[in-house]
Amino acid sequence: MIVLTGLAATIAGLLLAAWVFRFFGRMSGRPAFRDMGMTSAFGWMLAVFLLFWAVRLYFFVDGAVFFRWAVQGFILFAVMAFLFRLLGRYLGTAATKRLFRAMPLTASFGILTILLYAVVAIFAGSIAPHGQEEIFARVNILPGGNPEFGGDPAFPLGTDQIGRDLLSRLIFGAQNTVGIAFATTLLAFLLGGTLGFLAATLGGWLDQLLSRMVDVLMAIPSLIFALLLMTIASAWAGSEQGLLTLYMIFIIALIDSTRVYRLARAVGGNIVVMDYIEAAKLRGEGMGYLIFREILPNAMAPLLAEFGLRFCFVFLTIASLSFLGVGIQPPLADWGTMVRDLSQFINFAAFSPLTAALPLMAAGAIALLTVAVSFTVDWMLHRSSGLKE
């Protein structure tokens, strides 16, 4: 009841503030205020209110450790993205300079983050202080590296229950998780894209056959289907860990290729009716030329955007499978497995934020990459749709 009254009072207060804001704005005679509706005035007031609330939480509330970390991370990344964009504007060729000039900060953040992940994944072996399978004597060291709070400078992000260095595992996890996700997405696109364009160009019974097959595959919930196939695959693979990973790549690629097929077929269907395709057909061009030289360049923008999204989904699927225990197998480091292994520690959040941070680091790594890819894809979509006009 108190909560409801408080909420109502807040809204009423904000409405009053909005009216006053607009009234004085109109007195100043600025045209922006003249056409301002009550709703947008309310929106402004709400934004100001939330800002004040955030500032209070950041500076004056002791318990809000995670909020403080989030704000710090946000500001850090914003600054880095800004500097990265600034750098791009003054270095490189004329084309990349132009690209950076029109780039929003979100896209710059996304590209920077993806680059960082790529570097970490590629050079994991030389960056990581320890091996991913190395087990040390001290278990459950907290992150932070401060001995006063149970840390150890030798393990800046702490160790897990059996004494493996978490920083090293996070870095190797980038290699495993991101690398496998990338390979899987690529395979899904190769398969789904080619078949989709083929169906769009040829039509007829082939189109019907492929589309109905895809419908059947899509009708089964993807995670459950993947789980089922992975169970069968693990029986086939036996103790061969590498083989199981390979099976996983194929299974997820197959399931995800159905979505790619749908998109490629729809986009391709819009392109094949164009006169230039007709002209190419009448010239006597073969199927390969039609698909890869005439259709593909025009379908590139939506496909690239979908690639980014698909990558995120594949990545999350792998993490989920690993979390459920059938994905990437220990001792290989993987973010999904790390979240699962350390998940109990989240219960200590109220007593010791540092302990709760253990599983959140891997989860954060997943979230950050997903957000970064989404931002980049958004920007690419925006750019390509702008070019079409």
Add this chain to the structure above:
Amino acid sequence: MTQLLKIRGLKIEGRSDEIWMPIVNGIDLDLNKGEVLGLIGESGAGKSTVGLAAMGFTRDGCRISAGSVAFDGVDLVSAPAAVKRAMLGRRIAYVAQSAAASFNPAHRIIDQHTEGPTQHHVMDRAQSQRDAMDLYAKLRLPNPEEIGFRYPHQVSGGQLQRAMTAMAMSCRPDLIVFDEPTTALDVTTQIEVLASIRDIVEQFGTAAIYITHDLAVVAQMADRIKVLLKGDEVEEADTRTMLSAPTQEYTRSLWAVRSFQRPAKPAIPVAAVPSVRVRGISASYGKISVLHDVSFDIHAGRTLAVVGESGSGKSTVARCITGLLPPSDGSIEFDGVSLPADYRRRTKDQLRQAQMIYQMADTALNPRKTIGEIIGRPVEFYGGIRGARKRARVEALLNEIELEPKQYIDRLPSELSGGQKQRVGIARALAAEPKFIICDEVTSALDQLVAEGILKLLARLQDDLGLTYMFITHDLATVRAIADEVVVMKDGRVVEQGGKAGMFQPPHHPYTDLLLSSVPEMDPDWLTRLLAERGNDTIGDGATDKM
């Protein structure tokens, strides 16, 4: 007469690549109550932009940077949104070029009609519906009681355009802006729309701005004409003065466009084997048959024009000849040799010999390929020529179509104007070194000046290379300019064929007569005279309107 609209020093800028570029540079415009002003110019002249600005509106990415638009004393540029909202639709209305694209396909026509009057509290819904039927009757739409209850896709383009005019009239505005309302229509339909627009504007004493690039149309509609070029005013005068004595060079060049005509060619030798012979072809899309026993010959080095309104099957004939739509009956011969019906079974050389130029150059050129790649592909594909020799050939072809090779070879189609794109389409056809080219409405999407340039180019190429053309068009002015022989089609049948000279001389088939008499002439009294001749009852009774 009281002044209704007064535009002073109007400047509009458009944003491209982060820079504001001027589109309209200081236009003055005056319009009195009940007066019709014609705005003409090529595409890119800023005529639509000015038309929209007369409503205090600019397209996305554009802004009014200077000047005033005073409508009945209210400056629409600085007026608050609420004031403009009360004005638009109520006192100023707009009729767009493509009614099909402007109506919401999910709502019935009459529901969209009544929206304005009820929003502005001019009438209630029932009143407005009765009024709509009244307006439909005035605009001579068939079944005025019933037609409003159809969805936009259930009526023809001409009817939809009239329904849109009725909608603009629904609040009895003081000013209507017509933005090329008949450009997308056939000549026979165009007449009906023109006549009904003119009637209703006169009847209600509405002032109008009529935007078009067709001089003959504007001559029928407007009291005064203003000519625009690249955002500047060229001249403005009374319609009759403007037509008889234009003072500016540019205006005269616009007026002279329709004078292009090729000299007649010598008669065909009796024994000659026709280059292309179409023998009794019939074709159907699924169960709907669209062609019935179509036959004609095209002789080498000559131009056959296929004329007819949309839906007459003229483009389908082209699809049959190219083999995209195998005819169900009949055959197509090329230099006396019968061709396989399906293009997939034709040899590379047979495909090479017949090329096609499309109506919409935008969709005919792959937007992701450079001009050099587009023209170079047939050179490489048919001739097996690569590298420097291919580039030399492409440059020669670009010279042939009068585009500077160095400047254009690496550009993308989006960086070219409409006329230039069409020229590239021609070059791509030429690159195959064909004998026969099908031109499918190649000039109908272009401005008259540009279209004339394309026609001249095609004529010169025919003389130089001895090409044979099949020219599909609905524009009889084009036929007059370029054709040697003419085939008139209606409902998938050939209704008349013969030499051009005979075609333009009576007697002819009634349908040919209708087509010929529907081509607007520059004479401002033409429409009035034509309507009087035909008798008002034949117009708008749906005789030529297709569902």
